[in-house]
Amino acid sequence: MPGQGILSDLRIVEASAFVAAPLGGLTLAQMGADVIRIDPLGGGLDFDRWPMSPDDASLFWCGLNKAKRSVALNLADPEGREIAMSLISAPGEGAGLFVTNFPPRGWLDYDKLKARRADLIQLTLQGDHKGGSAVDYTVNARVGIPYVTGPVGYEAPVNHVLPAWDVATGHLVATGLLAAERHRSRTGQGQHVKLALEDVALSVMAHLGFIAEAQLGCARGRYGNDLFGAFGRDFVCSDGRRVIAIGLTLKQWNSLVEATGLAQAIDAIGARRGLDLVKEGDRFLARRELGTVIGDWIAARPFADVAASFDRAGVCWAPYQTIDELVGVDPACSVDNPLFDSVDQSGVGRVLVPRSALRFEAFEARAPGTAPALGEHTEAVLGEILGIDGAGYGRLCDRGVVCSPKRR
Amino acid sequence: MPGQGILSDLRIVEASAFVAAPLGGLTLAQMGADVIRIDPLGGGLDFDRWPMSPDDASLFWCGLNKAKRSVALNLADPEGREIAMSLISAPGEGAGLFVTNFPPRGWLDYDKLKARRADLIQLTLQGDHKGGSAVDYTVNARVGIPYVTGPVGYEAPVNHVLPAWDVATGHLVATGLLAAERHRSRTGQGQHVKLALEDVALSVMAHLGFIAEAQLGCARGRYGNDLFGAFGRDFVCSDGRRVIAIGLTLKQWNSLVEATGLAQAIDAIGARRGLDLVKEGDRFLARRELGTVIGDWIAARPFADVAASFDRAGVCWAPYQTIDELVGVDPACSVDNPLFDSVDQSGVGRVLVPRSALRFEAFEARAPGTAPALGEHTEAVLGEILGIDGAGYGRLCDRGVVCSPKRR
Numbered sequence: 001m002p003g004q005g006i007l008s009d010l011r012i013v014e015a016s017a018f019v020a021a022p023l024g025g026l027t028l029a030q031m032g033a034d035v036i037r038i039d040p041l042g043g044g045l046d047f048d049r050w051p052m053s054p055d056d057a058s059l060f061w062c063g064l065n066k067a068k069r070s071v072a073l074n075l076a077d078p079e080g081r082e083i084a085m086s087l088i089s090a091p092g093e094g095a096g097l098f099v100t101n102f103p104p105r106g107w108l109d110y111d112k113l114k115a116r117r118a119d120l121i122q123l124t125l126q127g128d129h130k131g132g133s134a135v136d137y138t139v140n141a142r143v144g145i146p147y148v149t150g151p152v153g154y155e156a157p158v159n160h161v162l163p164a165w166d167v168a169t170g171h172l173v174a175t176g177l178l179a180a181e182r183h184r185s186r187t188g189q190g191q192h193v194k195l196a197l198e199d200v201a202l203s204v205m206a207h208l209g210f211i212a213e214a215q216l217g218c219a220r221g222r223y224g225n226d227l228f229g230a231f232g233r234d235f236v237c238s239d240g241r242r243v244i245a246i247g248l249t250l251k252q253w254n255s256l257v258e259a260t261g262l263a264q265a266i267d268a269i270g271a272r273r274g275l276d277l278v279k280e281g282d283r284f285l286a287r288r289e290l291g292t293v294i295g296d297w298i299a300a301r302p303f304a305d306v307a308a309s310f311d312r313a314g315v316c317w318a319p320y321q322t323i324d325e326l327v328g329v330d331p332a333c334s335v336d337n338p339l340f341d342s343v344d345q346s347g348v349g350r351v352l353v354p355r356s357a358l359r360f361e362a363f364e365a366r367a368p369g370t371a372p373a374l375g376e377h378t379e380a381v382l383g384e385i386l387g388i389d390g391a392g393y394g395r396l397c398d399r400g401v402v403c404s405p406k407r408r
Numbered sequence: 409m410p411g412q413g414i415l416s417d418l419r420i421v422e423a424s425a426f427v428a429a430p431l432g433g434l435t436l437a438q439m440g441a442d443v444i445r446i447d448p449l450g451g452g453l454d455f456d457r458w459p460m461s462p463d464d465a466s467l468f469w470c471g472l473n474k475a476k477r478s479v480a481l482n483l484a485d486p487e488g489r490e491i492a493m494s495l496i497s498a499p500g501e502g503a504g505l506f507v508t509n510f511p512p513r514g515w516l517d518y519d520k521l522k523a524r525r526a527d528l529i530q531l532t533l534q535g536d537h538k539g540g541s542a543v544d545y546t547v548n549a550r551v552g553i554p555y556v557t558g559p560v561g562y563e564a565p566v567n568h569v570l571p572a573w574d575v576a577t578g579h580l581v582a583t584g585l586l587a588a589e590r591h592r593s594r595t596g597q598g599q600h601v602k603l604a605l606e607d608v609a610l611s612v613m614a615h616l617g618f619i620a621e622a623q624l625g626c627a628r629g630r631y632g633n634d635l636f637g638a639f640g641r642d643f644v645c646s647d648g649r650r651v652i653a654i655g656l657t658l659k660q661w662n663s664l665v666e667a668t669g670l671a672q673a674i675d676a677i678g679a680r681r682g683l684d685l686v687k688e689g690d691r692f693l694a695r696r697e698l699g700t701v702i703g704d705w706i707a708a709r710p711f712a713d714v715a716a717s718f719d720r721a722g723v724c725w726a727p728y729q730t731i732d733e734l735v736g737v738d739p740a741c742s743v744d745n746p747l748f749d750s751v752d753q754s755g756v757g758r759v760l761v762p763r764s765a766l767r768f769e770a771f772e773a774r775a776p777g778t779a780p781a782l783g784e785h786t787e788a789v790l791g792e793i794l795g796i797d798g799a800g801y802g803r804l805c806d807r808g809v810v811c812s813p814k815r816r
Contacts, residue, residue, distance in 0.1 A: 006587050006588070006590075007587060007590075019616070027583060045657050048687070050688070050692065051617045051620070051621040051637065052689065053624060059620040060616060062620070063614060063616055063620065064615050129740075129746060133724065134726070135654060137635060137654055137726075138652055138654065138725065141642075142728075142738065143729070143734055144729050144732075144734045145570050146633075147729075147731070148731065149558075149567075149568065149569045150566050151558070151564075154559070156642065157728045158557065158558050158566060158633070159632075159641075160557065160570070161553060162553050162568070162612075163616070164568070164570055164572035164576070167572065167576045168575045171576055171580045171582075172435070172582075172766060174580075174583040175579060175583045175766070176768075178586040179414050179415060179766070179768070181590075182414075182415075182586065182590060182593075183770065185593075189770055191770040192769045193767065193768050193769065194767045195765055195766050195767065199745070199762070200765045202747060202748075202762060203747060203763075204570075204575055205734075206471060206761060206762045207471040207472050208471055208472070208570075208571070209458075209466075209467030209470075211734075211759070212461075212467040212471065212753075212756060212760070213467055213731075214734070215759050216462065216467075219732045220459070220731055224567075225565065225566070225567040228458060228459075228569070229458025229459065230457075230458070234549075242565060244545055244567075246545055246546065248543065280456065280457070280458070281456070281460065284458065318549045319550065320549045320550075320565045321549070321555075322552050322555045322627065323551070323552035323556065323618055323619070323622045323627040326550065326551055326622070327623055328622075330550065332536060332537075332550070332610060333619065337610070338537060339604075339607045340610075340614075345620075351619070351620040351624075352614060352620070352623065354610060354614045355611075357603055357608045357611045358580060358584040358602075358603050359601065360587070360591075360599060360601050361600045362591065362597055362599040
């Protein structure tokens with residue numbers, strides 16, 4: 001799907017499953033790169049990943065593979081693997097980029113591929129730095145986040161629902177490929193780039209101070225919905241609707257005090273506790289008392305009144321929404337937000353589909369793209385990149401190297 | 409801090425606070441770019457962000473600003489702002505890159521900066537696509553994740569502790585800057601790149617299928633610690649230690665069945681429920697019964713036995729660890745993992761500091777870098793980039809344009 005876009009001269013081959021590697025490819029595809037995903041006939045490990053549409057299409061797969069081209073090959077057949085290797089190592093200045101989260105063996109082996117194209121860039125996503133396997137859920141359990149998430153006093157771990165480490169890693173895959181391609185365009189040198197999901201999680205835990213905190217002997221506790229180190233939490237309005245209000249910066253805090261008109265009560269809390277509430281950390285220390293007076297104020301008012309007061313004073317706040325509410329009533333999650341198009345996705349129907357969140361002013365906004373049917377582009381890609389003509393393709397089909405019997 | 413590294417010919421000026429924009433800069437700095445963070449004298453909004461060290465250094469700030477150079481200016485003074493604009497727009501092929509999460513007004517205004525350097529690349533991180541403000545916590549409340557996180561039957565929202573949207577956005581900042589610089593190096597054209605935190609969250613919610621799922625009328629429920637759409641959850645061993653075990657792919661599932669020796673009981677569940685447990689979705693539908701038999705097996709064994717059985721069969725699993733356990737006993741979170749160095753960070757002490765998780769084979773691993781003292785590099789940077797000599801710097805100091813009185 002080459003065309004307009006800041007990366008439209010790049011071609012990336014992807015052999016992947018699940019979130020991180022496909023999200024890396026998606027990120028580049030939505031910026032205009034020609035991303036060709038290679039799958040086995042019948043689909044890879046993530047082809048039926050839930051959620052599914054009533055017509056049995058994976059909303060997950062469609063979401064993570066839009067704007068890509070799909071090549072399906074019989075990878076159990078040496079001829080299928082040969083074609084895959086030829087696609088990965090095909091010539092072209094903006095080509096020769098490969099991303100995978102499978103073990104880099106067999107047809108995915110960097111050295112073998114490099115023998116075909118010396119300046120190949122391969123990014124291999126691993127579970128851990130030794131090449132062992134790990135998934136978002138196991139990494140999250142290891143790094144300790146589930147024990148600091150959830151209600152105070154709750155004993156069990158709380159898993160995250162958003163695969164945050166996968167998402168963080170997916171975006172870093174895109175960064176890594178662009179950096180390596182930048183280097184190659186200057187020096188002619190390709191390379192193998194490795195990235196471990198576990199390392200991404202560990203490095204972020206360190207960047208945010210969690211690891212140093214524990215090393216200094218005061219590992220993070222479980223603070224429920226309280227924002228650590230400042231003021232911020234959830235509240236319930238008189239009509240049962242919930243809001244989050246934040247006083248992280250002093251400006252945010254002053255807005256919250258102004259909106260609620262509670263300056264006097266809040267000053268009294270500071271005086272009683274001997275805390276200087278101008279300091280964000282002191283607001284955290286006084287979070288219970290502050291939460292009580294602000295919570296009482298909010299609990300006495302319906303959502304609409306709270307929202308109006310908060311907006312008037314410029315409070316940093318938001319309603320808690322269910323995903324249904326997000327989709328049903330939030331204008332940011334609609335075509336009113338230029339992020340979204342309403343797109344007819346085969347097997348799914350008309351749904352909101354986002355384009356790249358990165359808006360490059362020098363380029364028109366691109367269509368977000370739809371997910372391909374499995375193997376939709378096999379014939380075209382084999383023709384275009386490997387020069388396989390219609391007759392040649394027919395013979396591959398007859399030998400079962402291409403053309404999924406399941407999905408024809 | 410220029411030197412060896414895949415991006416060592418790039419220079420990025422950063423005016424930022426909190427997580428996403430500083431993480432974008434950090435990501436590039438750890439790949440070798442010279443990242444110069446400009447702060448007001450005395451520090452920006454995030455300079456005292458918790459967690460803090462006993463010596464009153466922000467572990468958060470140190471974590472997110474390592475490997476950068478620090479310039480501190482009196483930005484309330486027109487001369488300070490003039491210096492900031494000169495630094496941002498200074499010439500040089502790899503320079504003229506600017507990232508900010510502040511409103512792009514005044515000295516941060518793209519048009520004013522572009523008038524000084526026509527090919528400037530500015531990436532402005534916004535709260536929402538209209539330029540409004542939003543933070544990770546408010547965005548998360550809006551998109552619905554807190555209502556699907558946490559124990560089944562729990563009524564209130566559960567905030568995430570990891571600022572996942574900030575982290576995802578920070579890595580995308582790095583991607584966006586590299587893509588824009590790639591375009592500039594080919595065309596000479598700079599541009600203003602915009603990225604909204606809210607758009608990143610909305611797009612990921614769509615990529616993962618959450619939004620389409622709700623549009624199709626079956627928004628995600630709250631499934632506690634159960635992995636949606638397949639099998640995976642937390643378990644308690646006989647000694648109270650907890651583990652997560654995953655059967656997402658068929659291979660993972662078969663390993664789990666093999667490790668526990670429960671094939672017969674599990675087949676009986678499939679038969680009784682009329683489900684084909686070879687299908688991941690059917691494992692999700694049978695998750696309660698499967699969880700009970702597997703949970704009973706695990707509950708009858710101490711952690712060491714469970715771990716040994718799981719490892720023998722190649723199960724996808726992990727222990728749940730507290731952050732203290734991660735730091736205290738996990739070899740992945742130690743200098744045994746080449747990700748980490750033990751580094752003496754001023755104001756903090758000796759702590760584990762990660763280098764870039766991206767390993768570029770063509771380059772030696774770089775030192776992770778330490779965080780600068782505030783304004784540590786002001787004199788050097790003003791000399792090197794603007795040609796301000798010692799006498800000129802002294803005059804700026806006398807006029808209070810540089811040299812924080814607080815931190816000298």
